[in-house]
Amino acid sequence: MEPRTCLCGAEPDLRQETRVTADGRTETLYWIGCPVCGQLGPKVSDLGKDKDTAIAEAIAAWNDKLNRARPL
Numbered sequence: 001m002e003p004r005t006c007l008c009g010a011e012p013d014l015r016q017e018t019r020v021t022a023d024g025r026t027e028t029l030y031w032i033g034c035p036v037c038g039q040l041g042p043k044v045s046d047l048g049k050d051k052d053t054a055i056a057e058a059i060a061a062w063n064d065k066l067n068r069a070r071p072l
Contacts, residue, residue: 015030032062
């Protein structure tokens with residue numbers, strides 16, 4: 001699955017951030033962001049799932065956000 005082109009026409013990037021939760025676990029957040037206009041998709045945690053699943057969910061959330069703003 002590939003992320004849709006941003007509303008501004010740019011190709012978006014996959015971004016990630018690793019942090020320690022309050023209970024001491026390490027989680028990585030994944031989201032899609034536009035390097036041109038700065039639009040961001042929802043952040044998806046990898047807690048309880050593998051990396052590929054979390055990335056797929058982040059891409060799906062980005063595509064869903066764009067589908068609501070600009071239907072095909």
